[in-house]
Amino acid sequence: MNHTLATWEPGTTVSLCNVPWTSDYRDVVKFTTEAELDDYLLNNAGPQLTIERMIYAKPGMPVKINLPFNSCYKYNYLRVSNSAPNDTSRTFYYFIQDVEYSAPNTTILHIQLDVWQTFNRNVTFGNCYIERGHIGIANVNQMRDNGREFLTIPEGLDVGGEYSIEGTATHIMGDHSTNNSFDIIVATTISFEGSGGTVDKPVIKTARGSDFEGLPNGCELYWFPTVDNFLTFMDIIADMPWVSQGIISIMAVPNLTTTLPAYSHSTVNALGLINVQRLTGSKIPTRTIALFDNWREAYGVTGRYARLKKFMTYPYRVVEVTTYSGNPLMLKPESIGGDHISMVQLTHIAPPAPRVAFYPYHYNAGGVTDSYDSSGLVVDDGAEFLDMTTGIFNFPTFSLVNNGYMSYMAANSNSIAYQHTSADWSQQRALTSNTLGYDQSSASISTARDINQLQMGAGSASNQLANQTAMGKTFVSGAAGVIGGVAGGPAGVAAGAAGAATSGINMAIDMNQRNQQLGISQGLAIAQTAATTGNQGYMRDTNKGFADYAAQGDYQNTIAGINAKVQDAKLIQPTTSGQMGGDAFNLSVYRWALHAKIKVIQAAAMAAIGEYWFRYGYQINRFAVMPESLMVMEKFTYWKLRETYIRSSSCPEMYRQTIRGIFEKGVTVWATPNDIGMIDIANNPALPGVTL
Numbered sequence: 062m063n064h065t066l067a068t069w070e071p072g073t074t075v076s077l078c079n080v081p082w083t084s085d086y087r088d089v090v091k092f093t094t095e096a097e098l099d100d101y102l103l104n105n106a107g108p109q110l111t112i113e114r115m116i117y118a119k120p121g122m123p124v125k126i127n128l129p130f131n132s133c134y135k136y137n138y139l140r141v142s143n144s145a146p147n148d149t150s151r152t153f154y155y156f157i158q159d160v161e162y163s164a165p166n167t168t169i170l171h172i173q174l175d176v177w178q179t180f181n182r183n184v185t186f187g188n189c190y191i192e193r194g195h196i197g198i199a200n201v202n203q204m205r206d207n208g209r210e211f212l213t214i215p216e217g218l219d220v221g222g223e224y225s226i227e228g229t230a231t232h233i234m235g236d237h238s239t240n241n242s243f244d245i246i247v248a249t250t251i252s253f254e255g256s257g258g259t260v261d262k263p264v265i266k267t268a269r270g271s272d273f274e275g276l277p278n279g280c281e282l283y284w285f286p287t288v289d290n291f292l293t294f295m296d297i298i299a300d301m302p303w304v305s306q307g308i309i310s311i312m313a314v315p316n317l318t319t320t321l322p323a324y325s326h327s328t329v330n331a332l333g334l335i336n337v338q339r340l341t342g343s344k345i346p347t348r349t350i351a352l353f354d355n356w357r358e359a360y361g362v363t364g365r366y367a368r369l370k371k372f373m374t375y376p377y378r379v380v381e382v383t384t385y386s387g388n389p390l391m392l393k394p395e396s397i398g399g400d401h402i403s404m405v406q407l408t409h410i411a412p413p414a415p416r417v418a419f420y421p422y423h424y425n426a427g428g429v430t431d432s433y434d435s436s437g438l439v440v441d442d443g444a445e446f447l448d449m450t451t452g453i454f455n456f457p458t459f460s461l462v463n464n465g466y467m468s469y470m471a472a473n474s475n476s477i478a479y480q481h482t483s484a485d486w487s488q489q490r491a492l493t494s495n496t497l498g499y500d501q502s503s504a505s506i507s508t509a510r511d512i513n514q515l516q517m518g519a520g521s522a523s524n525q526l527a528n529q530t531a532m533g534k535t536f537v538s539g540a541a542g543v544i545g546g547v548a549g550g551p552a553g554v555a556a557g558a559a560g561a562a563t564s565g566i567n568m569a570i571d572m573n574q575r576n577q578q579l580g581i582s583q584g585l586a587i588a589q590t591a592a593t594t595g596n597q598g599y600m601r602d603t604n605k606g607f608a609d610y611a612a613q614g615d616y617q618n619t620i621a622g623i624n625a626k627v628q629d630a631k632l633i634q635p636t637t638s639g640q641m642g643g644d645a646f647n648l649s650v651y652r653w654a655l656h657a658k659i660k661v662i663q664a665a666a667m668a669a670i671g672e673y674w675f676r677y678g679y680q681i682n683r684f685a686v687m688p689e690s691l692m693v694m695e696k697f698t699y700w701k702l703r704e705t706y707i708r709s710s711s712c713p714e715m716y717r718q719t720i721r722g723i724f725e726k727g728v729t730v731w732a733t734p735n736d737i738g739m740i741d742i743a744n745n746p747a748l749p750g751v752t753l
Contacts, residue, residue, distance in 0.1 A: 066153060066174065069116040073143040075126060077107040077136040077157070081737040084156040086723045089177045090734045091691045095152065098178060101734060102140050102154075108132045123161070123171045130162040139172055154178040176719040180712040184720055186691075187706030190684050193727070194700045197679030198368065199693035199747035207357075208374045208395040211753060214680040218673065220376050221666035228360045228659040230352040230402075234315035234417070234453075235653035243648065244314050245285040246340070246410055251307025252281055253331040254339070263303040273325065273340040274411040280309060282340040282411065284326055286318060290337070295461065297334050304332065311459045313645070314410050315417055315653055320348050345408040349422060352382075352657040353402040357394070360659045365743055366671040371679055372661070377670065381658045382421065382451055385647055390421065390451045398423030398444065402657055405442070407452075418452035419655055420445065453653060457645035488616035495608035502601030506594040513590035517583045524579040528572040675742040677701075677727075685753055691730045696745040697737075701727035 069075075080102070082088050092098040108128050118124050118141075126133070142152040159171035197203065203211045235243035250268050258264030268281040285291035298305045325345065326338040353359065362372045372378060375393035380402060383389035392402075403422040409415055426444035647653055661667065677699045692698050705721040712720075731737050 065151075067117065067119050069112060069118055069124075069141055070143055071113055071115060073112050073116075073141060074109060075112060076102065076109045076140040076142070077128075077133060078102045078105050078138050078140065079107070079136055080105075080138040081734050081739075082731075083137075084158070084173050084175070086177065086726075086728055088697075088729045088731055088737050089181075089723070090737075091181070091730045091732070092178075093690070095182060098154075099140070099142075099152065102138070106140075107136050118172070120174065123159075123169045125163055125167055125169050127166055128168050129166055130160065130168045133157075133168040133170065134160040138175075139170065152179075174716075176716045177723060180709070180716050180720065183712045184707050184709040184717060186687050187708060188684050188686050189702045189706055189724075190704035191681040191687070192701045192703045193678055193680050194693075195678035195698045195745075195747075196685065196687075196693045196700075196751060196753055197371075197681050198674065199751035200753040201750065202752055203370055204373075206395070207397065208370065212371045212374045212679070213395055214682050216670070216680050218670050219666065220662045220670070223663060224379060224660035225663050226658050227661050228353070228356075230657045232350050232352065232404075232655040233652055234655065235313075235648055242316060243288070243653065244317050245288060245291040246310075246312045246314050246415075247283045247285070247291075247308060248278075248280040248310040248312075248412055249283070249307045250280055250309060251304050253283060253304070253337065254329050256333040257298075257301040257304045260300075263301075265303055265307075268307070271339075271341060271411070273342065274344040274409065276411050278411060280412070283331070284317065284321070284338040284340050286338065290335075294331065294335055294337065297332055298461070301332060305461055308461055310412060310640070311461060312410075312415065312643070313457050313459070313648065314415065315408075315453065317345070317408070317410070320345055320406070320408055322346060340411070345410070348406040348408070350404045350406055350419070350655065351401055352404060352655070353659070355400050356380075356402050356659065357400065366667060368747070369671055369674050371674065372667065372671070376662075377667070378659070378661045381656075381660055382419070383656050383658075384419075384451055384453055384654065385651070385656070386451075386453055386455070386644065388451045388454070390449060392421055392424060392449075396425040397421060398426045404655060404657075406655075407450075410456075415456055416452055416454045418447070418450045418454075420447060420450045424449055451655075453647075455644040457643035457648060458640055460641050483619075485616070487619065488613070491611070491615065492609060495605050498608070499601055499605040502597060502604070506597045506601070509590055509594050509597070513586055517586055520579055520582060520586075524575050527575055531568045531571055534568075672742065675745065676729075681753070683753070688751075692732055693748055693751045694745045695732065695748060696740060697729050697731045697742075699727065699729045700724055 082090060090098075092101070110126065110128060112126075116124055116126075137157050139155040139157055140152065141155065154175040155172040156175055157170055158173050161169035161171070163169045197211060200211055205211065233242075252266040252268045255266060256264055268279065271278040271280065271282045273282050285294065322343075322345070325342040326340050328336050329339045331337045357373060361367070362369060366372060374395045378394050380392040380394060380397065381389050382392060382404065399422075404419040405422050407418045407420070409417070420442075422444075423442050424445045426442065662670070682703075687700065691700070702724045705724050707717050707721055709717055
């Protein structure tokens with residue numbers, strides 16, 4: 062006869078015992094040898110018997126043994142061994158599924174073959190696809206490449222709705238607590254170099270442009286290293302609106318003292334009154350900011366879950382880098398290159414679109430080395446580079462008020478001077494014209510008087526000539542009468558003398574008449590001339606007086622018009638240079654700063670996930686050969702295979718498929734049976750030298 066699974070030969074020993082593993086194969090024990098298993102079972106054995114006649118143990122059918130029910134119902138396991146010295150010597154192991162009473166000394170046992178304990182030493186596992194297991198925890202290389210090679214397989218576990226902050230670091234770029242914690246950059250179309258002149262003689266120099274950061278710019282850029290320096294400049298330029306009107310941008314930027322190279326600016330004397338920095342030259346070099354040194358050691362997993370290095374990867378831990386400007390970076394710890402968290406600062410402050418950006422150094426790097434420019438500055442770290450940036454992208458800008466009155470006066474200083482000169486000239490021309498008219502009228506009056514005098518002199522001369530002629534004629538007539546009287550005798554002489562006397566009297570009468578008529582005519586002429594010249598003098602004087610008055614009034618009115626424009630200019634609304642804009646909130650209420658926060662899932666989520674990993678290990682999803690002992694942990698090892706390759710020369714195919722099913726549904730292999738379900742699952746150290 063043969064001792065088989067279906068027939069138990071006479072002389073076979075049947076031992077009842079209790080074991081902590083069950084027929085659902087959630088948990089199995091990997092005994093090194095069958096003898097080790099037998100020792101364990103015999104040390105915990107109950108009733109034993111040696112059968113005297115063959116028992117048929119057909120699979121699926123109950124068996125009867127000659128033991129009382131009370132001796133059997135307390136046990137869950139059956140060892141059936143035949144030590145006959147032949148090839149059929151074999152031990153089989155069964156689960157007792159149920160116990161039934163049959164007779165006082167006969168009990169029916171419903172049994173199921175323990176395929177694992179019966180055949181596990183008869184099979185060899187090949188290269189299997191491991192879906193999950195403790196080998197991920199035991200793998201000595203699990204943190205290679207910061208965990209990216211083995212620990213970033215998604216688990217599909219709920220990590221909770223929020224992270225807890227475990228550690229923070231801050232790099233300050235500007236603080237609202239002091240005015241000198243940030244800088245001012247001014248862009249202007251009017252150069253600040255040299256004197257700005259005065260309101261009466263303003264001086265404007267067109268900006269010569271800038272090549273700051275290697276960018277062509279028509280404006281000039283000036284850097285004020287402190288706010289106090291800029292406020293002093295504003296006090297000065299407030300009296301020079303013709304210069305300040307050229308300002309197109311006043312911008313606050315993070316402190317550049319430590320980042321701006323010396324060759325990128327030069328000191329110039331602005332408006333002849335204050336030294337400022339004019340920005341020129343090459344770009345601003347990069348700057349590396351160390352936020353956390355050896356952060357994985359300083360902020361590693363501690364306490365109960367310290368062995369679970371997967372908590373050092375995303376999404377269970379994350380590093381948030383932010384400037385509180387709405388563009389935070391969520392960095393996966395495993396992608397942070399090196400042992401430190403370092404950010405590279407890229408500073409661009411030349412218009413247009415100035416900004417300060419930060420990118421994580423060597424984040425998600427894949428072995429690519431840094432690239433450098435001709436000056437030795439890193440321009441590409443071979444990683445995410447500019448695809449992973451945060452920063453300050455909207456600098457606040459401010460305006461400057463220009464005095465509209467002074468600006469008007471400066472802009473019209475020459476025209477106002479011209480208007481004053483023109484008014485003076487108009488007045489002088491009018492007054493000179495008035496004097497000329499007066500002089501011409503006076504000359505006309507004098508000429509009329511001179512003509513009157515000439516006319517009277519001519520009349521007197523004419524009258525005198527008439528008198529002299531009459532006298533001559535009278536003298537000739539008298540002489541002729543006397544001569545005739547002489548010829549005629551004494552009577553003739555007397556008559557001639559009488560005639561001569563008569564002629565003389567008539568002549569005297571005529572002369573007197575003419576003289577009186579001459580006096581009357583001359584008196585009339587003098588009176589007429591006096592009346593005419595008097596009226597002309599009055600007209601001359603009144604015309605000149607009115608013309609002088611009008612000229613003075615016109616001058617005063619013109620000056621009043623000029624002064625009215627000047628007074629009206631005082632009411633001109635002030636203008637502004639630059640513009641109000643950008644985002645000043647952080648700078649005003651808090652600070653400009655780069656913050657790094659190490660965040661972990663909350664304690665409840667960590668406990669839930671941590672306990673799950675303690676029990677079932679990590680998601681693996683790769684092919685590997687399991688160790689022969691099937692143990693990678695000291696106490697227990699969980700395996701869940703997706704594809705199981707098994708070889709055996711002595712295990713029936715049905716039971717080989719059963720073993721495959723055990724591992725593909727998931728099974729925990731225990732080193733010691735008494736530990737099953739009785740130990741703290743965290744008390745399960747990894748065995749040394751395990752690799753995946």
